[in-house]
Amino acid sequence: MNGRLQRIWVLLRLSVAVLVGWRFGWGWGVLTLGLHAAILAGGFVQLRWVNRPAPGWGQLLRAWAREVVASELAFSWRQPWREWAQPDHLPAGATQGVLLVHGFSCNRARWNGWMQRLREQGVAFVAPTLEPAFGSIDAYADDIEAGVQKLMALTGRMPILCAHSMGGLALRAWWRRYGAGHEAPHVVTLGSPHQGTRMAALGFGVNTQQMRLGSRWLAELPGLPDVDCFWTPCDQIVNPAERAILAGARAHRLDGVGHMGLVHSDEAWQLVQTALAGSSFKTPRRI
Incomplete structure (x- = not known):
């Protein structure tokens, strides 16, 4: 649905x-x-x-x-027109996997850059588009x-779970429902409003209500046992900035990057690479 709306x-x-x-001159059109x-x-x-500190x-x-570049790339190109440019990758014999979870008002194309790089590495991945777009x-x-x-x-073996923005809360909701049947996953969240965000008051839909500061739903949501949280004091969507840090998580601060730009950060990508390298030395748990 988000793809259609963005088109x-x-x-x-x-x-x-x-x-x-056409009416006022093409320079004004470009400015529009x-x-x-x-x-x-x-x-x-x-x-x-x-x-604080500012x-x-x-x-x-x-x-x-x-x-500006990251949001135009996402909302004007990849998500409206390139949602399935990078299909899920499940190659025979793969020994490592990554699950990629997008955030609010996005779809699986949010991860197109990561998916291309994972495919080149031979790493299996799945990136669902979460529906309903404005549901719980x-x-x-x-x-x-x-x-x-x-x-x-x-x-x-359990895949590494990576989430941007609201996707981090979706992983916590998944863990509440299905966690008892799994070993603890390694989770990486990028700008997820783990403690809510004041900007959710400007949104609409059940999911934005759940992300508001003081949300009862959020207060009842469990944490995650093994998580790295990337956050930035320049996050125009999740603020105050410390709201992106989950209690007990390993926090990674990135400066000079906005909310959408977190997915393009080399630091987050390198952490996932380190996690994949570490998992290659573990004996797979056969199921």
Whole structure:
């Protein structure tokens, strides 16, 4: 559903830009397309007052510039048009697997860059598109479990679980429902609102209500036994910034990067590579 909505949004933006350009001049039409970047800047400026200690203006400027590119790549190209450009990869004989879980208002194409690199490495992966797009986060547990089962059947071991944004909460909801039947997975979350986010008050849908500060649903959600949390003081979506850190997790701070840009961070990718290297020395658990 998110892919269809974003295709409509892209075509609408282009149509408005063409109309403005035709009526007032093509320079104004190009500026109309840039309104997204201007609105995005407001999300970064407010972090000077929301986060303590406040990120510097240089960090915020760098994060904003990167986020403009990352968000346009995600919402104007990959997610609307390239959702299945990188299908799930389940090669015969694979010994390692990664499950990739996207966040709110996204789909599996959020991970296209990672999926291409994992495929080149011969690592099995599954990346579900979570539906319903605006439903309860609890509803995503079944799709996550199906992906885990596919990877375990192939490799004989629990996959590494990677999640961006709301996907981290979806993994916790999955763990609540299915965790008793599994060994503890290694989880990596990128900008997940583990303690809620003030920005969820501006959203709509059951899942955004669950992510709000003080949410009862969130307070009742269990943690995860083995998790690395990447967070950034320049996160315009999950703030205050420390809300992206789960109690008991290993926290990794990244500066000068925004919410969508976390998926493009070399630090997160390298941590997953280290986890894969470590798992290669473990004896697979045959199932």
